[in-house]
Amino acid sequence: MIKTQSAPKNKPACGHFTRRVEAAPAIKLHRRQRGIKASEIKSNQGVALITVLLVVTMATTAAVAMSSRQHIDIRRTENTLFIGQAAEYLSGIELWSQRILVKDRKDNKTDDNSEAWATRLPPLPVEGGYVTGYLEDLQGRININNLQQSDAAGKQTQARLKRLLAQLEINQGLINLLLDWNDADQEARFPEGAEDGYYLGLQPPYRAANRALQSSSELMLLKDMTQEQFDKLNPFISTLPQTTAININTASVEVLMTLADNLSATDIQALVKKREDKAYEKVEDFLAEKVFAGKNISAEGLSVSSNYFLLHAEAGIGTLTRYRTCLFERSDKGPIKTLLRSEGVI
Numbered sequence: 001m002i003k004t005q006s007a008p009k010n011k012p013a014c015g016h017f018t019r020r021v022e023a024a025p026a027i028k029l030h031r032r033q034r035g036i037k038a039s040e041i042k043s044n045q046g047v048a049l050i051t052v053l054l055v056v057t058m059a060t061t062a063a064v065a066m067s068s069r070q071h072i073d074i075r076r077t078e079n080t081l082f083i084g085q086a087a088e089y090l091s092g093i094e095l096w097s098q099r100i101l102v103k104d105r106k107d108n109k110t111d112d113n114s115e116a117w118a119t120r121l122p123p124l125p126v127e128g129g130y131v132t133g134y135l136e137d138l139q140g141r142i143n144i145n146n147l148q149q150s151d152a153a154g155k156q157t158q159a160r161l162k163r164l165l166a167q168l169e170i171n172q173g174l175i176n177l178l179l180d181w182n183d184a185d186q187e188a189r190f191p192e193g194a195e196d197g198y199y200l201g202l203q204p205p206y207r208a209a210n211r212a213l214q215s216s217s218e219l220m221l222l223k224d225m226t227q228e229q230f231d232k233l234n235p236f237i238s239t240l241p242q243t244t245a246i247n248i249n250t251a252s253v254e255v256l257m258t259l260a261d262n263l264s265a266t267d268i269q270a271l272v273k274k275r276e277d278k279a280y281e282k283v284e285d286f287l288a289e290k291v292f293a294g295k296n297i298s299a300e301g302l303s304v305s306s307n308y309f310l311l312h313a314e315a316g317i318g319t320l321t322r323y324r325t326c327l328f329e330r331s332d333k334g335p336i337k338t339l340l341r342s343e344g345v346i
Helices: 014-105 144-148 152-168 174-182 214-221 229-237 265-277 283-287
Strands: 120-124 129-137 308-317 320-329 338-346
Touching: 014 129, 014 308, 014 320, 014 338, 144 152, 144 174, 152 174, 152 265, 214 229
Parallel strands: none
Antiparallel strands: 120 129, 129 308, 308 320, 320 338
């Protein structure tokens, strides 16, 4: 009888050993899969975090945009209300100024800088801000539209303007430029005149007006006119629609010195100070002053009263300021007419 030898007890059977060896790769695979899943979880968490940040950023941006738009809408509405309120105050100043001028004409036959209409209105407090304004006599200036006249008034204005330009050290060729700008023909005066042939060659091109000036700002369109020259000249000229005389009671020293050649500035200043105490009631009394002796100044083109005034009004409401200028025409009959009105807001 053959005996079968059994394997030692401390040694596993061959088949069992094989199974334990084959289980090792499975364990490694399982661990690898668990590592992959962990990395995927971390990756997903990162994506979720970025998504949340993007959503928060977009929500914040939208909220800021809505807030900014709301703020702009509030300011726009506020400014609209301020502008409307300022306009009403300015209309009140305009009406008040007209009434003062009407009353002045009833009470006086002369106009001078000591009268109520010439008093500058100090800033007056109103609901939400202030208002202020003053009237200026435009007949205290040289009306350059008088140059259009072919009679003595035109020649007289030309002589006075020539003296004014000499005082201000401005090229007197400006007179020919003004005459060409106003007349209806296309013949440029010599020297230094200019018509459409010159202005159409500019960039941008434009034509001469061939009519009276509507505003002194038109001077900036003239050939070779500079801002510096305009700023010097503008306080002493006007562009009124009718032929007007110079009011000797409101004219400045510079304007009064254009009445004749070789007048002394010191003498004219003394004359201006004298009229502050008592305005002249007649042009003849003014011309009888010693300073004009031997000058042969004609009373034509001079007056002691005025019909044209310029209102400068201002209303400050909230964060903005609104301005208005009005050109008034006053006559002995009928209400005062507003010939021109311009406004601006800052």
